[in-house]
Amino acid sequence: MLTADNTVIGFIGIGVMGKSMAGHLLAAGFPVMVYSRTKEKAAGIIEKGALWAESPRAVAEKANVVITMVGYPNDVEEVYLGENGLIPNGIPGSYYIDMTTSSPSLAEKIYNEAKKRDIYAIDAPVSGGDIGARDGKLSIMIGGDYDAFEAVHPLLKLLGTNIVYQGQAGAGQHTKMCNQIAIASNMIGVCEAIIYAEKAGLDPETVLKSITAGAAGSWSLSNLAPRMLKGDFEPGFYIKHFIKDMKIALDEAERMDMEVPGLALAKSMYDKLASLGEENSGTQALYKYWKK
Structure with a gap:
């Protein structure tokens, strides 16, 4: 022991x-x-x-x-x-x-x-x-x-x-790829929901009180959406590291002859943010994709 x-x-x-x-x-x-x-x-x-x-x-x-x-x-x-x-x-x-x-x-x-x-x-x-x-x-x-x-x-x-x-x-790393694939598409949904709320003239914080407790609830929605609204883009997890993870998952999926369109879209969006100097921001900075 x-x-x-x-x-x-x-x-x-x-x-x-x-x-x-x-x-x-x-x-x-x-x-x-x-x-x-x-x-x-x-x-x-x-x-x-x-x-x-x-x-x-x-x-x-x-x-x-x-x-x-x-x-x-x-x-x-x-x-x-x-x-x-x-x-x-x-x-x-x-x-x-x-x-x-x-x-x-x-x-x-x-x-x-x-x-x-x-x-x-x-x-x-x-x-x-x-x-x-x-x-x-x-x-x-x-x-x-x-x-x-x-x-x-x-x-x-x-x-x-x-x-x-x-x-x-290797099984732990494969499982983490499953985790990152799930997060990648979810982060797009979280950001789109917040931007939609803003454009509809709603109070996004009040919207979160409803949707975090329902079927749309997720860790990212509960923990990262509030950071977006506060303008807090400090890294809990760096964009540059998330891009690295998504590339690994894309490579593994290709090796297994599997299509992952949601993951591919998320990576392309994060790649754009990184090219604009956001690589050291937290993953919640995907919110800025709609603000650029």
Whole structure:
């Protein structure tokens, strides 16, 4: 059993969500080592007692559980498989948990390379954004060996409330693609509903009181529509990262010979926003598509 007495947790990627997630582990009494490309991003968590590591290799040499929450699949590959990465320098028997949204095929590759070194690799992408990370209420989708999932489950419970084992390596990432496909079209609907309310001369906030509680209700409608109305486009989840996720899903769908017209439309709209300089805004900035 993994406890604070026999576990050193490494956390790589102290961004919008990672800083809260690492904070929950630290608050639970676990020793936590952190690494981020920009040390300044980790200043707050270091002040709370986390130790700074100079590289993924430094994390791998001391931590027997490592959680990663980075940006893109190429970042994941570098962190795990690079010469100074986790797997080439890891401790046998360690558990590596990638919570980045990445490609299923890369998750399988990491799993296979880790297995050669007696390391347990799990793909565990999340949903819930900055609010879910802050409140420790993320949805976590698990791929990998079930025994490894059971071993790290107590740690995952510090980060999320809906933790579901989906199957073998890559299954967590495939499930996250389902999540992103559902969100992509839903975000178009949320924005169109708000714009329609405004053009009809209604009070959008009053409209939300009715439609969030009915059949149209969704997480995005309840949590992101109010941000749109306040003009708050700060990222709980970056547009640039959502575009990355949609591209992965489109590539996987093409590989499976599946049409995804809603997803394709959403990506084209977000691509336009990114070209106008909104790539670092939150996904709720899709509202601006109608304002440009």
